[in-house]
Amino acid sequence: MLETQEQRREAVYLALAQIPKGKVITYGNLAKLAGMPNGARLAGRLMCGLPEGSKLPWHRVINSQGKLSMPVDSDGYREQKRRLIKEGVEFVNEKIKLKIYGYNS
DNA sequence: CGCGGGGCGAGCT
């Protein structure tokens, strides 16, 4: 199970697809849900390579520090933050309150 | 086949 990268990719996508609107999940947790206890970095890599038109809520994926894992001066950062705020997620000093918005299965 | 680096994470100082 989860032998090929395609299977792992699917697993991560499926896990990501079940994150409800208004919630966020960490890379590590996402990988975990996908059946990869130590695939946090892989999850991050997959986010990088996500297709533009993908309906997946990639913006709900952040790092364990409750922050967006990319340069604050990048467009991607602003885009992700904008989408999250639009879903009702609060930011405090560029950080998200995982305690409240964190997703847990 | 080793090496360095990355949208990570946990632990220590």
Added chain:
DNA sequence: TAGCTCGCCCCGC
């Protein structure tokens, strides 16, 4: 809280 180190896994050179 900020920085650093170390472990994991995947990729490109």
